[in-house]
Structures are given as C-alpha cells and as structure tokens.
Amino acid sequence: MASQQAFIAKAENRKFFQNLWRTDLMSTIKADPKYWCFALWCGPCSSYVLRKRALYGDMTRYKCCAGYMPCSGRCGESKCPEFCLATEVCCCFGNSVGSTRFLLQDELNIRTTKCDNCIIGFMLVLGYLACLCRILALVTGDDEIEDAAHILTCMSDTVYYTVCACMQTQHKIELDKRDGMFGPSPMTIPPMQQMSRLDQPYGPTVGYPPAYGASPYGQPQPPPHQGYPAPAPGFPPPSASAYPPPGAYPPPQQPPGYWR
Numbered sequence: 001m002a003s004q005q006a007f008i009a010k011a012e013n014r015k016f017f018q019n020l021w022r023t024d025l026m027s028t029i030k031a032d033p034k035y036w037c038f039a040l041w042c043g044p045c046s047s048y049v050l051r052k053r054a055l056y057g058d059m060t061r062y063k064c065c066a067g068y069m070p071c072s073g074r075c076g077e078s079k080c081p082e083f084c085l086a087t088e089v090c091c092c093f094g095n096s097v098g099s100t101r102f103l104l105q106d107e108l109n110i111r112t113t114k115c116d117n118c119i120i121g122f123m124l125v126l127g128y129l130a131c132l133c134r135i136l137a138l139v140t141g142d143d144e145i146e147d148a149a150h151i152l153t154c155m156s157d158t159v160y161y162t163v164c165a166c167m168q169t170q171h172k173i174e175l176d177k178r179d180g181m182f183g184p185s186p187m188t189i190p191p192m193q194q195m196s197r198l199d200q201p202y203g204p205t206v207g208y209p210p211a212y213g214a215s216p217y218g219q220p221q222p223p224p225h226q227g228y229p230a231p232a233p234g235f236p237p238p239s240a241s242a243y244p245p246p247g248a249y250p251p252p253q254q255p256p257g258y259w260r
Helices: 002-016 025-031 033-041 043-054 081-091 093-108 114-140 143-178
Strands: none
Touching: 002 093, 025 033, 025 114, 025 143, 033 043, 033 143, 043 081, 043 093, 043 143, 081 093, 093 143, 114 143
C-alpha cells in the first residue's frame, strides 16, 4: 500500500518537472520518419532496443516494466534479463512503452505537454469505449452494436499503434539528446540507486535548459529582460538633454510672412 501511494505521488509530481520532450508527439513523424516507420511495423523490437538503451546497455539494472508494476523484480530478471525483456515487449507491449517513458521522465526531469496528454488520453478512452461496445454486443446479441463495436475496434487499434509509434520515436529522439548526439558531450551514467523508480530522487537537468531562477551550478539567475536585450554599457547617455549638442543643427527656417 505504501509503495502504491509512493507511485501515485511520483506520477503526480511529474506534472511539475521543468524539462520538456525535445519533440512533441505531433512532430515525431517529421523529426525522424525512418524510425517512426520502424516503431510502427516492428513495435516490440523498437521497445526492446529503447529500454536497453535507456539502461545504458547495462541489463543488470533491468526490472520488469522498469519497476512500475507489481510484478517488477519477481520475474527472475536477474537470471536472464534479455529473455525477460523480450517477453515483456511481446506480451505486455503497451506497458513496456509506458514504462520506458516513465523511466526517461524520472531520470531526465521531463514533463509531458497538455497536447501530448490529450493524444494519449484519447487513445486510452477510445480503447475502453471499443471494449465496452464489444461486451455490450456480446450481452445483447444486437448486430448493429456488433458492427459499431467492430468499427470502434478498428479505429482504436489504428490510433493505438500510431500513437505508440509516435511515443517510441519521441523516446528515441530524447535518448539521442541525452547521449550527446545533439550536443558536445553525452551525459554520464547515473549511479545504481537512481534506477530504483520509487525511491529515486528526481533526475538531473544536464543537457537541458534550467528552470527560471536556477542554474546548473545552483546559483540564482537574474530575472530575464521582458523580451528585449540588455542595454549596452554607457547607453543611454547620462543626460538626454545634451542631445543633440548645441549648434549641431542650423535653426529652422521660418516661412515668409510668419508671425511669431
């Protein structure tokens, strides 16, 4: 019960993480179309590769569903982690994708945008609705409900596999960022205790923009200017009344017949 409450608290705190995914779900196809196709047609293979890469290739750190499910640590992962991971991605594909997502979020301090949450929520609601229609058609035996359930199931499967491909492409791009493919140097491997999901402190922000008011070195940052660059030293001049200098311009000419 205590571990369940800790997991719920951890999930709620992800809303306040400061970093964002490098690419949102709507832009993953454009960002990496080749990997998106690979994740769509070979979803379990993609999930296996991403989980192993998220663990820095060290399978001794592997736990079933990354430690987020009640079965985690009880499936003999320490004896044959590769086989257990292959079983997870084939038999529990959705959980494997979601677990890798939580693993990256907790390690890299990443929160999901509202738009991405709406897309994932729509996928889940559509799946539940299709399941309920299937049950209702089975109970009533109505052909029209059966046809509606079949249509909803096709829609749900299409959305499910499409969104999962987008999520896995999003994870792959984020791992590229973490491993230094978009920057000068990769991140270091976290210590062993950081891979325990529920008792792990929130991850570092190495390679990610710091939150407002903080810096990577713990020193407070000055507040930013309101959309404008800081003025150069010595500008504006101390006294604006000295500009223009006296005599710099001739006096204005008055038209003929002008009365002062």
